[in-house]
Amino acid sequence: MPRPKRILLCTTSDSDGEGDSDAPVGIDDPLHPAIEELFQYPNDPNFHVLTEEFHGVPTLPEKIQQDQLQNEISTQPTQSEEIKIPTSCLEPVSHTSNAGIHLFDISGAKHSEFEGDESCPMNSPLLSHTEEVIYQNLEDNEMLCGSTSDLNYEGPPQMSYCDEEEEISSNYSDNGSTFYDASSDIEDFDNFCGSMPSGTEPLHSNSDVSIQMALVALLTLVMTHRLTKECLADLLALLKLLLPKDNILLHSSYLFFSYFDKFQSPFVKHFYCRGCSLSVASADAICPQCGPGKGTDFFIHFLIADQIQKLLKRPGFFDSLKYSQTRIKTNQMAYEDIYDGSVYKEASRQFFSLGNWISLMWNTDGFSIFKSSLFSVWPFYLSINELPPNLRLKKENMLLGGLWFGTGKFDPNLFLKPIYGELCKLREGFLVHVSSCIDPIKLQVGVLCGTCDVPAKSCFFHHIAFNGLYGCLKCLSRGLKSAASGNVFVYPFEEQLSLRSEEVYRRQIEDTRHSNGQPVFGVRGPSYLQEMVLMSPIASTAIDIMHCVFLGCQKTLLHLLFDKTYQDREFSLHTCTNIVNDYLNSIKPPHFLQRCPQSLKKLAFWKASEYESFFFFYSLPIFSVIMDSVFFNHFVLLYESLCLLCQESVLETDIVLAQTLIDKFVERYQVLYGLRHMTHNLHLLRHLPNVVRELGPLWTSTCYLFEDLNGTLKHLVHGTQHVGLQVQANFGLATNLSNIIKSGPAGLLQDLCLKMYSPTRRLNISYCINEFTSVVGPVLTELNLEPIIQQTISSTINRTVHYFKRLRFHSCLYVIESDSTGRKSSSYVVYSGRNNLQFGILQAFLRVTQCQCSEQCDCPAEYFAAIKRLNTEIAFETLAPVAVVKSVVKCSVSDLVDIVNICTLKDVCVNVNFNDTCYLIRRSYRLNLQ
Numbered sequence: 001m002p003r004p005k006r007i008l009l010c011t012t013s014d015s016d017g018e019g020d021s022d023a024p025v026g027i028d029d030p031l032h033p034a035i036e037e038l039f040q041y042p043n044d045p046n047f048h049v050l051t052e053e054f055h056g057v058p059t060l061p062e063k064i065q066q067d068q069l070q071n072e073i074s075t076q077p078t079q080s081e082e083i084k085i086p087t088s089c090l091e092p093v094s095h096t097s098n099a100g101i102h103l104f105d106i107s108g109a110k111h112s113e114f115e116g117d118e119s120c121p122m123n124s125p126l127l128s129h130t131e132e133v134i135y136q137n138l139e140d141n142e143m144l145c146g147s148t149s150d151l152n153y154e155g156p157p158q159m160s161y162c163d164e165e166e167e168i169s170s171n172y173s174d175n176g177s178t179f180y181d182a183s184s185d186i187e188d189f190d191n192f193c194g195s196m197p198s199g200t201e202p203l204h205s206n207s208d209v210s211i212q213m214a215l216v217a218l219l220t221l222v223m224t225h226r227l228t229k230e231c232l233a234d235l236l237a238l239l240k241l242l243l244p245k246d247n248i249l250l251h252s253s254y255l256f257f258s259y260f261d262k263f264q265s266p267f268v269k270h271f272y273c274r275g276c277s278l279s280v281a282s283a284d285a286i287c288p289q290c291g292p293g294k295g296t297d298f299f300i301h302f303l304i305a306d307q308i309q310k311l312l313k314r315p316g317f318f319d320s321l322k323y324s325q326t327r328i329k330t331n332q333m334a335y336e337d338i339y340d341g342s343v344y345k346e347a348s349r350q351f352f353s354l355g356n357w358i359s360l361m362w363n364t365d366g367f368s369i370f371k372s373s374l375f376s377v378w379p380f381y382l383s384i385n386e387l388p389p390n391l392r393l394k395k396e397n398m399l400l401g402g403l404w405f406g407t408g409k410f411d412p413n414l415f416l417k418p419i420y421g422e423l424c425k426l427r428e429g430f431l432v433h434v435s436s437c438i439d440p441i442k443l444q445v446g447v448l449c450g451t452c453d454v455p456a457k458s459c460f461f462h463h464i465a466f467n468g469l470y471g472c473l474k475c476l477s478r479g480l481k482s483a484a485s486g487n488v489f490v491y492p493f494e495e496q497l498s499l500r501s502e503e504v505y506r507r508q509i510e511d512t513r514h515s516n517g518q519p520v521f522g523v524r525g526p527s528y529l530q531e532m533v534l535m536s537p538i539a540s541t542a543i544d545i546m547h548c549v550f551l552g553c554q555k556t557l558l559h560l561l562f563d564k565t566y567q568d569r570e571f572s573l574h575t576c577t578n579i580v581n582d583y584l585n586s587i588k589p590p591h592f593l594q595r596c597p598q599s600l601k602k603l604a605f606w607k608a609s610e611y612e613s614f615f616f617f618y619s620l621p622i623f624s625v626i627m628d629s630v631f632f633n634h635f636v637l638l639y640e641s642l643c644l645l646c647q648e649s650v651l652e653t654d655i656v657l658a659q660t661l662i663d664k665f666v667e668r669y670q671v672l673y674g675l676r677h678m679t680h681n682l683h684l685l686r687h688l689p690n691v692v693r694e695l696g697p698l699w700t701s702t703c704y705l706f707e708d709l710n711g712t713l714k715h716l717v718h719g720t721q722h723v724g725l726q727v728q729a730n731f732g733l734a735t736n737l738s739n740i741i742k743s744g745p746a747g748l749l750q751d752l753c754l755k756m757y758s759p760t761r762r763l764n765i766s767y768c769i770n771e772f773t774s775v776v777g778p779v780l781t782e783l784n785l786e787p788i789i790q791q792t793i794s795s796t797i798n799r800t801v802h803y804f805k806r807l808r809f810h811s812c813l814y815v816i817e818s819d820s821t822g823r824k825s826s827s828y829v830v831y832s833g834r835n836n837l838q839f840g841i842l843q844a845f846l847r848v849t850q851c852q853c854s855e856q857c858d859c860p861a862e863y864f865a866a867i868k869r870l871n872t873e874i875a876f877e878t879l880a881p882v883a884v885v886k887s888v889v890k891c892s893v894s895d896l897v898d899i900v901n902i903c904t905l906k907d908v909c910v911n912v913n914f915n916d917t918c919y920l921i922r923r924s925y926r927l928n929l930q
Helices: 033-039 062-066 163-168 187-191 211-225 231-244 252-258 303-312 342-350 412-428 454-460 502-514 528-532 545-562 574-586 601-607 609-628 629-645 652-673 680-695 705-717 723-735 737-744 749-757 785-797
Strands: 006-009 049-051 099-107 129-137 266-271 294-301 356-364 375-383 398-408 431-432 441-450 765-770 773-776 798-805 805-808 812-815 828-832 837-849 861-876 886-901 905-908 908-916 917-921
Touching: 033 211, 033 412, 049 545, 099 773, 129 908, 163 294, 163 609, 187 252, 187 266, 211 231, 211 723, 211 749, 231 398, 252 528, 266 412, 294 723, 303 398, 342 441, 342 680, 375 412, 375 705, 375 785, 412 431, 412 441, 412 454, 412 528, 412 749, 412 861, 431 886, 545 574, 545 601, 545 680, 545 705, 574 601, 574 737, 574 908, 609 629, 609 905, 609 908, 609 917, 629 652, 652 680, 705 723, 749 805, 785 828, 785 861, 785 886, 812 837, 828 886, 837 886
Parallel strands: 356 441
Antiparallel strands: 006 099, 006 129, 049 129, 266 294, 294 398, 356 375, 375 398, 431 441, 765 773, 773 805, 798 837, 805 812, 828 837, 828 905, 837 861, 861 886, 886 917, 908 917
């Protein structure tokens, strides 16, 4: 079988050899007609399109142009040069002309020249600068940089091309590398004589398994257990020997990952000078400011339009975007999601004129990949607000806008410029194809809001850091640094905060033009992120409770209370450290908490989720025993305020009360713990109530998902060579694995793959009752129960009863008391009683049928839970103002047993027993952000 064609198309510069320096090609420019013509090829899998990056994008308003950001596109003419291609793959031909188009048939066909032939559709005026376009088969032996988009999108779906030196050297070097290595398997293609399988062929002549599902199963194994590339290669070689000789299993890791190329996202490489960060045209371009010698680096812009199109082609995805219109609110006046905030409501009125639109939430955070290097990575994520919360948090629904990496100085404006350019086009609307519609629809896309930690916020908004004057983006609090504060920058309590309005903020940005480089009330200058968001940058930027509260205030407070450094201070609990450790060790958390409590000796290694668990579930019972009443009552102020703001349904009265509690907490904090510890995070607490008014409950804008994605990115990188390309090659597979599995034919193998990759794959699900409910573990004909419970069941139900011990209901695992023998317990529950909520301990789950079947059957059944009821009373309340802490109750066992339908179960509670007192703590929100 002949090898598939790969064609290189190279357009040369103008007849005078110079580009038009006054008119750089921009996002509004159409594709070169010759390129458009080649785009019209039939759906031939032998052709794949890659194009050079575009250098012109919509600009910021005039005032930012006058600021002369170092993000201007270099329009220096670039000289046309012969593209270097491995001579073993190509019959060398060299040709340039006024309107020459070079075609190289890399599979061996002769050079085709259409110079001067007006009848040829490939002849047309050339672009204003040299542009390389590569048409290349997905099985090619060179670096895959992306795929074409079939969107009706005026901005060209352009991608980058690495020259030969970059491609051949882009191996990921380290032997432990995982996933796709695009350049170390060149010989694999040369030795591959057949065509890439379509997917429907059987693995071998006597197999019922298709080659597609076989490869998907192997990919699931690789991703789930993080197998190295070498391990995968050995596994493929072993399977190749064990299978019958006529098997069509791909024999190398390169060919294996090439099969999944369609899941890659197209991207653009943007080059810049390593010395001054000025944008340049190519990797070997000479910076007009620094001259030769500095060299270039690049960052990656992933095409957002293409990613959105792929999402919309999934069955049911477009319908999921209607959640904001179809959701059922608990209280019409409450804040229950981002749609209830003022920012979303105002944006929907002002910007989205079409019937179909989605809004995005941005996030970014720099992190290090290598412990012994200054090498850092800055991803720019975008999540879709219109999805239901449970889908919003899934990796496969996340967009990756760009990726910056390297050891040099990070320039956020340079990084965001192409992303901003594409989003400007998407805001106006573009045509997309939806799986449920025959005709394309026009969709508007806009960036509504964002969330990140404080350092990233300062960097991207071009604002002073938190340890400088006017370091708060939300208000004009000055802060101070003096001997009284221990020469540490602090934010003393102020009765009334002076908030930044959008008008004031825009004026401060304008004033930086005449400030000689000095910040104006903390504002250093304009940024693309300020212009990217639809509404006010101040209102649309959330305060993330993961960083502000759990890794900020809570971490600092525990350090003050238990660190030996402060053992002589009145607030210190250092002498109670062992007592607290014993308490923590005795707790059996429910299964929805991934981590069991760790000792305070390991406090430095606690994760954000552990600080959150301690704050919401363990802190009040523990502190009530060991903490002085003055300090305890002070802590309860913060606890109750955050419980109010994190509810699934937050009323305006809750926000007002939370504001009062937080203000009182911050004011008293300065007195109890000292001015030295009035940190920026403590100051930000006072802005949290307004964040709820603007963006909904605090759980809507946390960074847990994005931090998890950062962890995914880290696992995709093995070795210091070509980090960005490693991430590009593997990110689509890592985030879309569940969809890749579902794309194959249904069957036992697909079920196994889904179970293998599922976070709940360790659950032994016997059968599903409905979409939200599953029986976990075996169904039994009898169960050893206390006599009073067995008597209650017999007197209440006179039909056939089978028992089971575990139930998965709305993504929460419920386990009866007798089966909670391990390190965790999920038997304490809250459920709906006759008139109010009740608390109790699960004793048994019942499957009740009218039939007389002795074993498990398919007969119609009802499902109940036998619960030992608990008597409850108020555990804690705040003082001045008085407010009851509703999420924590004291409880004691009663003699009553309730038999209730499983649909009445509301949630699992955390049980904490100290000094013969039992506490039950409810979650403020059920969405498992951790």
